[in-house]
Amino acid sequence: MKGFGTDEKALIRILSTKDPLQINTIRDAYSRLYRRDLVADIKSETSGWFETGLVALARGPLLNDVYLLREAMSGIGTKEKALNDVLLGRTNADMNAIKSEYHRVFHRRLEDDVRGDLSMKTERHFMIVLGAQRAEESAPVVKADVDRDANDLYRATEGKIGTDEMKVCSILSTRNDSQIRAIAYEYQQKFARNLEDVIRREFSGHMEDALLFQLRNAVDKYMHQATLLEDAMAGAGTKDYLLVSRVVRYHWDRNHMANVRGAYEKRYHRNLASRIKGETSGDYERLMLACIG
Known part of the structure; x- marks a missing residue:
């Protein structure tokens, strides 16, 4: 990046092949050796989506996630797909790391910003997600629990007039991937209907997208x-x-x-x-x- 012109090929070669730990080490070493900020230098030397990609790489996964969240909630409207990408299907450890890094970088609570950007039941859905109360990935799949969850999902959707949205949100936001896979299978066996189709029929808008994201990510x-x-x-x-x-x-x-x-x-x-x-x-x-x- 020094002097006239930029060696784009070198930037691609170096930044696209590193794991998160290596990226953090490179960023720190760059700052120590040159008293300069790697991300700021990349921004001044490149442009467009090439710049966006290099900056995302140079920040590393955690820092980039929090910047994506901030950008998704800044200005008019919310980039719901970005919120889904960063927050849904994450482990409790990921979620707690994201909340803590968001606070460190922006001096704001992530929960407060999400609350300010979403409304009503979608806001409550994301508050459950941000609560980081998912079953750990090591938690077993217990047949009796899977049966109960499948029955609860039926009673919250097809089995009643109207939909108990929060019951569905709660189950898909607090079970681990293996449990959700088992619940989806059990639902199909018991009620001869695909859980994805049920969500499509009973929900709409951002909540539908978020629930489908959680289900598909697990399956x-x-x-x-x-x-x-x-x-x-x-x-x-x-x-x-x-x-x-x-x-x-x-x-x-x-x-x-x-x-x-x-x-x-x-x-x-x-x-x-x-x-x-x-x-x-x-x-x-x-x-x-x-x-x-």
Whole structure:
């Protein structure tokens, strides 16, 4: 980045291949050696979605998550999809780390900002999520509990007039992924209906999107993330903001990214790299391709 011009290829090569710990170490070493801020220097040397991607990488996953949340809630309206991406399906440890980092960086409570941006039952749903009361991933799947949850979901939706939204939100926000998978299977066996279809019929708007996100993330994480990548590219114009944040989020674990690529190919019968090439160009394209490996 020094002197005239920028070596974009070097920036891509260095930043797209590191794990979170290495990124933090590089950022600290850069600051120590040059008395400069790596993120600020990247911002002054690059532009557009290429800049957005490099900044997301240089911040590392936790810091980038809190900036995404702040941006999602700043200004007019809320970027609900960004809120879903960052907050839903996370472990309790992740959630507590996000809340604490958000407070450290912005001197504000994440719960207060989310409360100010969402309303009514969707706000209550996200308060449950932010409460970080999910069953730990190591918690067992107990048949009696799964039966009870499946029955409760039925009684809260198809089994009554009107919908008990908070009962559904509570179950999907406090069970771990294995438990949610078992509940979805049990529901299908018992009531001969797909839980996803039930949510679609009983809910709408942001709450529907959030519940479907929680369900799909638990049932098949890689396939869910493959569909989120396609969602960022489908239709007229690319939702670059989502494409960059999602590619960067999934790239931190190479094996994870390989599984997402495999799921994408299985679902859409095409290569993720060729799909991204069709939607991006220049250094932005090169950075996204480097991140997906």
